[in-house]
Amino acid sequence: MDKNVFSITPADIRDVLEDEHFITLSSYRKNKLYTDLNGCLEYGCIHWGLPRNPLKGFPRYKETTQEKLKEVEILDRYQFSKFLDAIPDNHQIYRDLFFWLYWTGMRANEAMSLTFADIKRGRARVWRQWDKDTSEFKQLKTKGSVRSVQLDDDLLNVVDRLREHYESFVHFSEDWFIFGGPRQLAYTTVQRIKNKALDDAGLPRVKIHSFRHSHASNLIDAGVPLFKISKRLGHSSVSMTTDIYGHLLRDEDDDIMNALKFK
Incomplete structure (x- = not known):
């Protein structure tokens, strides 16, 4: 023009x-x-x-449906296991972080903002995020993101192992970050280690957010109701979950026809 x-x-x-x-x-x-x-x-x-x-x-x-589907990159359990095995032992804390992201479905900033004080009675309280620029916590973007995420024994073992590690540090506090201790892990380092491990494992370079997508996919495959998945992920509504992951659901007509067989 x-x-x-x-x-x-x-x-x-x-x-x-x-x-x-x-x-x-x-x-x-x-x-x-x-x-x-x-x-x-x-x-x-x-x-x-x-x-x-x-x-x-x-x-x-x-975004078009095609664009949304293109963004939802998923690692199955076998691929994720290969990815973890490609992370060297001296980067165990990053292996723990990726394990946490894959099996909780948390956003990276949510997991990296967790403190030991946020873990109570087998659950992780997701209610704030750390702002590196101001060096203080701030509220999450939406009310739906505030939630309590149930943890299994493997995830609780990650917390216990890291707490035991940091307890030997001077001035240890329950307010320390689970992933990083007195200081939050650097996102650029997390990205670099992820990309190298994916390359070494011969896997495509998926985004960190793909661990969250993979968790949702695992829950859908296990038959977990969509409203429960939505609540665990901290979506503002079930419709948002459907928009992102609807293509992973089984055909509704098949479910209906199977149900009619019992009449």
């Missing part, structure tokens, strides 16, 4: 959004361009007398 900014109309914006080159972009890329353009136009309205923002009224783009 080669026009003076004061002469741009909503019709011009629509032409750009419907352009064949723009349409082929991913939803993420479209929204990135949308944000950049909107910022420029809003700046013009505030500081340069632009009478109105011609982008107003045009909605952002929602």
Whole structure:
């Protein structure tokens, strides 16, 4: 578009959004361009007398089903075991973190913000996250994220082993991080060790969030009701869980027909 900014109309914006080159972009890329353009136009309205923002009224783009499915990368139990075995013994704490993420379904920032004081009566209380910039805890983004996650014996053994390790440190406190002790683990280091282990195991470079997706997949395969999975993951609603993992569910019609056999 080669026009003076004061002469741009909503019709011009629509032409750009419907352009064949723009349409082929991913939803993420479209929204990135949308944000950049909107910022420029809003700046013009505030500081340069632009009478109105011609982008107003045009909605952002929602991810397509294909894009959502592409993002849900999953490691099955065999692949995850190979991944853990590829992590050297001197990085045991990172192995413990990945084990925790895979078998609790927690987001990385939630798990890495847990303290020993957050573990009580076989459950992990997820209710805050550590802000490295301010060096203090802050609230989670949504109320649904605040939850109590039940832990099995293997996960509790991780907590006990790390507590025993840190108890030998001077000034140990129950307020220390489970994964890191007095200081939270560096996310960049977690990423680096994950990627190297995946490469060494001959596995694709999945995102850290894929451990959470894998946990949900395991629960679905085990037949756990979707509302329980939603609650464990800290989703704001069951519909959100369905949107992300609905394609992993068994065919509803098959379930119905199987139930009718008992009439």
